[in-house]
Amino acid sequence: MSVTKTKVRDFRSAVERLKEISGQYIETDEPVDPHAELSGVYRHIGAGGTVMRPTQTGPAMMFNHVKGHEDARVMIGLLASRERVGYLLDTPPERLGFLLNEAVNHAIDPVTIPNEKAKAQEVVHYADEPGFDIRKLIPAPTNTEEDAGPYITMGMCYASDAETGESDVTIHRLCLQSKDEMSMYFVPGARHLDVFRKKAEAEGKPLPISISIGVDPAIEIGACFEPPTTPLGFNELTIAGGIRKEPVELTPCVTIDEKAIANAEYVIEGELIPNKRVREDQNTDTGMAMPEFPGYQGIAVQELPVIKVKAVTHRKNPIMQTVIGPSEEHVNMAGIPTEASILQMVEKAMPGKLLNVYAHSAGGGKYMAVLQFKKSQPSDEGRQKQAAMLAFSAFSELKHVYIVDEDVDPFDSNDVLWAMTTRFQGDVDTSFIPGVRCHPLDPSQTPEYSATIPAKGISTKTIFDCTVPFHLKDKFKRAAFKEVDPARFAPSLFD
Incomplete structure (x- = not known):
């Protein structure tokens, strides 16, 4: 692992860490269209995963000029390399599953800081203001030309059970449907937030929800744990606390009774509306959603729950984070927690x-x-x-x-x-x-x-x-070679 100086505690410090390491970060000033072009570019640069070939594992990439969004930049591929995840979590890549297993066993609860200290709320846009439109405020790309619409692919969705007070954070595919509405896809029977949503809906009540975009990669990895390692009532933000050995900072939302990640680049505040559904591809009629992790184009769902957006807050000069659905980034976010869960269960037995x-x-x-x-x-x-x-x-x-x-x-x-x-x-x-x-x-x-x-x-x-x-x-013994120090003979290859 290379020696680095920047301490990673939020999205921007993660970017700075990558800048210190050769081959892990590039940026471009070439204008890019967020509609299919941005993902089309990164498919060749560093998507990897189950993306159709040609592709490769490459550096994270910053697009400095996104058409239609002159005040924002878009970053893709932050976690699209296991080696890069290791740099960002200060752990050798082959030991990442062990790190997460340890973090689950030494979880640290998040803390709440006041609004005035929350960088995520430096700029506030209220949905009842004239001209409000999340599609103009948030440079969410489409992965392909068939996509149902612009998708938020790296939103940390945070909500709570009104009865128990238990909270959870997970990542979902969120399609921007109108100026103040998004659809939210839940894998059937697999997400705690869906339990909260159904519980609120049964009572005819909306479920407040915040979506934090551009956060500490420890949060993004920790959010992908699933049962039985993290059962209902286990807040995965505590795992990020265990990774960093300090609590994640939350802050109260400005329009809803919920919290958001205080140092996020963007936060969307809204409510899941009871008994309201929308067709995922209502704006395109392609029959497709977006590319999913198995490498195939996802099928648009006929009826999805709807988030009514109440506000968008963000840091000054925000950076939008996105991923290609089938990329190596998904492999790392989903796979490393999977490794930790398997290690934990087998080790006990x-x-x-x-x-x-x-x-x-x-x-x-x-x-x-x-x-x-x-x-x-x-x-x-x-x-x-x-x-x-x-x-x-x-x-x-x-x-x-x-x-x-x-x-x-x-x-x-x-x-x-x-x-x-x-x-x-x-x-x-x-x-x-x-x-x-x-x-x-x-x-x-x-x-x-x-x-x-x-x-x-x-x-x-x-x-x-x-x-x-x-x-x-x-x-079945493998051929044994003499143990030597190859750096004596080819030092440039082993720096």
Whole structure:
């Protein structure tokens, strides 16, 4: 890890940190259209993930001149590299799952600061003012020309249960529908905010909600934890506090009875309106939403809950943060918390056996995990599959688990495929678990794909055991090379 000076505690300090590290940040003064062009550019620069090739993992990118939004800039790709996430969270990239696991176990509650100290409220726009239009205030891009509209893809959505006072923060796809309305997509049965929303709606009441954009990356990563690691009532902002070892600062909203992240670049204040729904693509009629993490264009939903916007606040000269839906950025935000959850559950059951986990890029950080497992004695044989079963329990949306030995790098796809080629027999080492609920955005999980699938979202979870049987370990030793210091011979490659 490079030596850096800037302490990361908000979005702007994160950008400054990247500027200190060669190859991690670029910016352009070339005018860019937020409608499809901006994402089209970054697709080539650094999107990676499940984006259609050609793409690559590259630097974060700042667009200084966004057409139609002369007073704002747009940043994309802040977290689109695991190495970059490591720099921003002060942890080697292969240890990030362990960092988050530790943060969950040492969570720190957020604190509230007064409005006058909140940088996110340096400028305030009220929805009842003449000319108010969130589409003009917020430079939200579209990923493709088919998108249902401009999307906020990195909004930290914060709301509370009116009965219990419990609060939660999650990330949702938010489409700008009009000058003061947004649609909000909830994955069925998977988000705590949806529980709060339904509870308020049953009572005929709106649910106050704030959307903070451009925050400390520790908040963005921590917000992506899911049950059972963070059950209903667990505020994921406490995880960011655990990562930074200091509390996240919130501030009261100016128009609703809710709080927002005090140092955000933008905050949208609004209410989820009870019993009001909108067609996601009502402004385009494309039938599409936006590209989702599996790499396919999302299908527009016919009826989505509506947020009525009450105000937009922001810092002076704000920076809009966005992501490409299927990019490596999603892999890191979803995948690293997944790794932490799997590490936590397996460690409790069989301490010391699971050495590491990688929520692989090919699965968007959700569908595919590689488990590095160590067998130390004959009785460990078979426990590797138990670990895989626990991984499915730790993260219900997981579809495929690959298990490798301690001499295989789980973060190196070539090494994993080598293990699968030389340590795997399909009829012996594959385990199928059919008829299990997975994630609804996988297009292969439909009755149309296979008559064995009873309903959309049902999948066959699969374990690929690419480990050597314990009694044969001495026959599968990799060629051993002499340990040397290569920096003596090629110092420029090891600075």
